[in-house]
Amino acid sequence: MNFRTGDCLEANSWICGKFLSTRHDQVVAALQQHIELTVETVVIALAVSLPLAIAVRRSRRARGGLLGLATAIYTVPSLALFGLLVPITGLRPATVLVGLVLYSLTILIRNVLAGLENVPSDVVEAARGMGMGRMRILLTVELPLALPSIFAGLRVATVSTVALATIGYLIGEGGLGNLIHEGLTNYFKAEVLTASVLCVLLAIAFDAVLVGLQFLVTPWARIRWTRRTS
Amino acid sequence: MDQADVVKTISDVYSWLTDGAHWRGSDGVIVRTAQHVELSAIALLIAVAVALPIAMWLGHIRKGGFLAVNVSNIGRAVPTFAVLTLLALTSLGIADRTVVLALVLFGIPPVLTNAYVGVREVDRQTVEAAKGMGMTGLQQLLRVELPLAVPLVLNGIRLAAVQIVATMTIASLVSGPGLGRIIQEGFATQNKPELEAGALLVVVLALVVEGGFAWLQRVVDPVRRAHRGDRTPPPAEPALIGAASFVSAEDQTHNAIS
Numbered sequence: 039m040n041f042r043t044g045d046c047l048e049a050n051s052w053i054c055g056k057f058l059s060t061r062h063d064q065v066v067a068a069l070q071q072h073i074e075l076t077v078e079t080v081v082i083a084l085a086v087s088l089p090l091a092i093a094v095r096r097s098r099r100a101r102g103g104l105l106g107l108a109t110a111i112y113t114v115p116s117l118a119l120f121g122l123l124v125p126i127t128g129l130r131p132a133t134v135l136v137g138l139v140l141y142s143l144t145i146l147i148r149n150v151l152a153g154l155e156n157v158p159s160d161v162v163e164a165a166r167g168m169g170m171g172r173m174r175i176l177l178t179v180e181l182p183l184a185l186p187s188i189f190a191g192l193r194v195a196t197v198s199t200v201a202l203a204t205i206g207y208l209i210g211e212g213g214l215g216n217l218i219h220e221g222l223t224n225y226f227k228a229e230v231l232t233a234s235v236l237c238v239l240l241a242i243a244f245d246a247v248l249v250g251l252q253f254l255v256t257p258w259a260r261i262r263w264t265r266r267t268s
Numbered sequence: 269m270d271q272a273d274v275v276k277t278i279s280d281v282y283s284w285l286t287d288g289a290h291w292r293g294s295d296g297v298i299v300r301t302a303q304h305v306e307l308s309a310i311a312l313l314i315a316v317a318v319a320l321p322i323a324m325w326l327g328h329i330r331k332g333g334f335l336a337v338n339v340s341n342i343g344r345a346v347p348t349f350a351v352l353t354l355l356a357l358t359s360l361g362i363a364d365r366t367v368v369l370a371l372v373l374f375g376i377p378p379v380l381t382n383a384y385v386g387v388r389e390v391d392r393q394t395v396e397a398a399k400g401m402g403m404t405g406l407q408q409l410l411r412v413e414l415p416l417a418v419p420l421v422l423n424g425i426r427l428a429a430v431q432i433v434a435t436m437t438i439a440s441l442v443s444g445p446g447l448g449r450i451i452q453e454g455f456a457t458q459n460k461p462e463l464e465a466g467a468l469l470v471v472v473l474a475l476v477v478e479g480g481f482a483w484l485q486r487v488v489d490p491v492r493r494a495h496r497g498d499r500t501p502p503p504a505e506p507a508l509i510g511a512a513s514f515v516s517a518e519d520q521t522h523n524a525i526s
Contacts, residue, residue: 109478113474113475114471115434115448116434116437117441117448117470118468118474119467121451121454121467121470124464125273125274125460125464129460197341198344201346201347201348205438208441215349218349218350219353219441221357222353230350230353231354233350234351237350242345
């Protein structure tokens with residue numbers, strides 16, 4: 039390995055510091071596109087799945103239908119899903135975003151529903167006894183108690199989206215996937231390995247951010263956690 | 269997208285699919301489907317053969333939970349496309365063997381995690397009773413823990429099968445074999461009917477695999493089978509219900525996305 043020496047590019051080494059220094063701007067741009075795509079996907083998916091899950095949770099049939107549809111979409115391989123979206127959204131970047139949102143939705147709906155269902159009924163009863171209305175119970179009792187399950191879904195959806203987004207290169211919107219594909223066509227090992235490793239690191243970083251965020255927004259769990267460890 | 273576009277898309281895809289030339293030959297639908305199914309089946313068998321004994325043993329001795337559960341999380345964070353591309357650039361190159369290797373790597377985590385949780389969550393009192401009856405460790409594992417863990421073991425195998433079929437599709441992006449090639453060629457040549465028809469074929473295959481394993485899960489469950497024909501429904505199994513909900517939060521979501 040000619041790490042950090044001039045000829046690692048010529049030798050086509052797997053690890054090459056010179057690749058990062060010479061192609062710095064391209065790598066940063068790809069990383070930025072990847073981050074934007076992931077954040078957009080998860081934010082849209084969360085914004086859609088919350089009202090959807092709340093709307094169907096009282097109806098057994100609507101709930102079953104939605105979960106069945108979610109499982110079916112989840113079963114479709116990403117490459118095929120992008121292919122099926124092409125007639126609707128065309129060969130443009132929006133196709134990638136829509137596909138990724140669909141996958142995240144299927145994960146999030148499941149977890150939002152599970153989180154709301156696992157709220158103890160006596161807690162809801164107590165809130166009702168205190169004179170709270172339905173909306174207030176939902177916003178101040180049920181959703182906060184569903185947060186751990188929602189966060190578990192967000193973590194799975196985010197990490198999966200980072201990995202899945204690489205395929206977006208097919209329509210020129212793959213972030214680090216663009217680099218992996220370019221490295222494949224040019225037989226450029228350092229480019230493929232660097233982009234792959236960055237992809238995994240990005241997934242881990244997103245996961246850590248979400249764990250931190252959950253820690254911040256569920257103070258009651260934090261108190262329990264410090265009690266248990268002290 | 270107006271009505272005329274919808275009609276045109278459907279008729280284009282229909283005429284692609286009904287053109288016999290697209291089905292015959294070494295790059296026809298029939299050969300590509302056979303490759304897809306064959307390599308996926310081999311990879312699934314290897315993944316189960318590797319992961320199931322390890323998971324059952326770890327579940328039996330109730331150790332290694334951190335590893336068994338986190339292997340799924342790691343599997344999710346690694347892009348299948350990246351692994352296939354890295355393999356393609358090694359001296360191994362893309363051959364049937366390397367594709368199977370990649371498929372096995374992505375098939376192992378769901379089997380390992382689900383089987384581990386399944387065995388581990390078997391009611392301890394039941395296992396104690398088996399021990400009290402004089403069963404050896406292996407007998408407890410094979411005659412008590414495994415049958416009770418069957419629903420989750422099969423769930424893991426179903427998730428692995430769906431994951432493998434999906435990963436096999438991605439293999440086409442590094443010139444691997446299988447049905448994904450039709451989609452990949454469609455994208456590469458901007459041939460919409462071809463990529464749409466290919467996508468439809470892959471979707472059908474994935475749903476058949478998912479449906480088949482879901483059916484198997486219902487039919488094979490020994491607890492449910494033992495109660496078939498009974499007037500009373502099978503007793504609620506607290507340990508298994510607990511396991512199922514634990515898995516649904518963390519790992520049932522480890523599904524076919526790749």
